[in-house]
Amino acid sequence: MFENVIHWYEPWAAHLPILSIAYFLHDALDMLNHEWSRWTLELLIHHIATCFALLSGLLPQKFLLCNYWALLMEGNSIFLHTRTIMQISGLALQQPDAFKRIVQCNVISFVICRFVSQALFVKWAIAHIHKMHPFYVGIALGGPAVFLVINAMLFFRILVSDGFLDQRWKSKAAINRDDDKGTLNEKDGKLL
16 A cells, blocks of 8 residues: 555545545535635635645545545644634633643644645655656645645744744734634633
8 A cells, every 4th residue: 555655546545535525615615604804715725725635636546645644734633623612612711721731732733744744745745756647746746835835824823822932923923813803812811
């Protein structure tokens, strides 16, 4: 299987990428129906790029292992979404120690799942570039470039929001998702 990353395909293994595409499509439609902001536009770009990359391997029944490799980035979403839910629900203020651990796990998993896995994939793609059609080379190198920008922007926001970077960056990192300012007052949990 791992010696033939390009051509290995099993129908049973295609289910996770198919379910992932369904999730991204559902989430995109939900965002379009219920929320419109700069944040929504960025997530739509992410979802469209992800679906395109996953379908580019699923339809010709190639690069299925690359789809799994790409989905490693979503492993970080466990901590990213837990962090967000804790902030929205007020648990971040009620259980600050647990929130601090989630924040730390989020940053560590972000680096490993998003940046390291992507770098390893690009390294693999460059080493096997001579075995791929130019279309797939474009996906293998262009996709990570798009996701590097998306992930770098998200990582910057997280680092500022969670206090890893100086607060002077806060105005550049705010996404204005919930209101005009979209930032939480860390003392009482109210929106500023």
